[in-house]
Amino acid sequence: MNLSTIATSTRQHKRLLSPTADPGVYEMEIDSTALGTYMTCPTAFYMYAVLGRDRGERDALNYGSHIHAVLEYYFKLDPSEHATCLPNMIELLAERFNHTPCGPGSWRNLDHAIETIKRWHAYRQQIPIWEIYEDKDGKFVEQGFRVPVYKFYPAAEDIPLPECLILAGSDSVNSPLVNRIDVYLTGKIDLIIYDRLRQKRIVDHKTSSMEGPTFWGQFDMSPQMRGYVWAAQQLIGEPIPGCAINAIIGR
Numbered sequence: 001m002n003l004s005t006i007a008t009s010t011r012q013h014k015r016l017l018s019p020t021a022d023p024g025v026y027e028m029e030i031d032s033t034a035l036g037t038y039m040t041c042p043t044a045f046y047m048y049a050v051l052g053r054d055r056g057e058r059d060a061l062n063y064g065s066h067i068h069a070v071l072e073y074y075f076k077l078d079p080s081e082h083a084t085c086l087p088n089m090i091e092l093l094a095e096r097f098n099h100t101p102c103g104p105g106s107w108r109n110l111d112h113a114i115e116t117i118k119r120w121h122a123y124r125q126q127i128p129i130w131e132i133y134e135d136k137d138g139k140f141v142e143q144g145f146r147v148p149v150y151k152f153y154p155a156a157e158d159i160p161l162p163e164c165l166i167l168a169g170s171d172s173v174n175s176p177l178v179n180r181i182d183v184y185l186t187g188k189i190d191l192i193i194y195d196r197l198r199q200k201r202i203v204d205h206k207t208s209s210m211e212g213p214t215f216w217g218q219f220d221m222s223p224q225m226r227g228y229v230w231a232a233q234q235l236i237g238e239p240i241p242g243c244a245i246n247a248i249i250g251r
């Protein structure tokens with residue numbers, strides 16, 4: 001097996017380890033999606049995170065990313081602008097799809113996204129405005145996080161992989177000498193809002209082709225939701241009782 005070919009896969013994946021100023025000490029950033037993948041199927045995690053093999057879900061990822069960008073724009077506005085912002089939301093969608101379109105023949109196209117956003121916008125005008133939590137940096141909308149989780153001290157036999165597969169900036173086929181790995185949970189929280197009881201909750205935007213028990217059941221105690229709630233508590237230093245799903249069903 002040609003390890004250099006694997007390391008330079010067409011999908012430029014992020015290496016698991018990044019070097020620090022201390023020899024033998026590395027940092028690992030892992031997000032909730034990757035953690036959930038590992039818990040579900042370690043082989044799938046290995047193929048994606050180590051070998052850089054794409055999961056083949058590009059249309060769904062692109063479509064969800066474009067919808068997320070429009071929702072970020074919406075929630076960063078002053079609420080007084082919400083009623084009139086639809087044309088700008090549609091223009092932003094068009095720019096996103098022009099830059100990164102979905103595949104030919106896919107139902108996840110610009111026209112479908114525009115109709116979806118029109119319906120979502122109309123629905124939002126009929127329900128109470130969400131009061132968004134604010135801190136010294138402003139509204140808590142689409143804020144990334146990088147929270148330390150733990151320090152791992154591996155034995156020599158625990159790192160059997162070549163550097164070119166797991167270490168950023170290296171093309172060596174030798175196994176790295178690792179004395180310590182500082183692990184960080186990373187991600188991006190869509191919103192933190194106040195609920196009707198004035199308790200803070202995170203909101204996570206989800207796009208899906210269909211809803212139902214399978215869709216909603218995936219969030220019960222999921223690693224992503226638990227990780228986001230825990231990370232948000234670390235960021236604001238206050239308890240958060242749970243989360244809400246802003247579901248946008250496409251079909």
